[in-house]
Amino acid sequence: MTAKKVNQEIQRSPNCEVFKMETDKYITKPIVYYDGQCGFCTSFVRFLIQTSKAEQRLSFIPYQVVTASVPAELMVVSSNTFSEAGKAAIKVLNDTGGIFKIPAFILKLFPGKLLDKLYYSFARNRYRWFGQSSCVIN
Secondary structure, rough: OOHHHHHHHHHHOOOOOOOOOOOOOOOOOOOEOOOOOOOOHHHHHHHHHHHHHHHOOOOOEEHHHOOOOOOOEEEEEOOEEEEHHHHHHHHHHHHOOOHHHHHHHHHOOHHHHHHHHHHHHHHHHHHHHEEEOOOOOO
């Protein structure tokens, strides 16, 4: 899936009126689509926003707000790139900057298939380990 295709899918969403201006040629900072019902995901997004300059560098949007056709995993979309799963986690940490570049560097050392395997293993268990929360709109 390309960044352009994801953006086109989002633009077709009836829930996307707020985000209509952010088409692939207008995006000024990467958009992070995360699971707004995952307790870990929403807590981590809040933590990033409160402890860093993440909100100045990234836009955080729960994918449930936008469209049901976006895959239920972490995704980062910018004007010309698309990252998902493990690579998206690295991009979020790296783009957040500061101390978060250290775990991003460590995760980059993992081979892609292993990183995605770890990501999906965590994703399968996240509701059981951290519970669910209501969808948060930033």
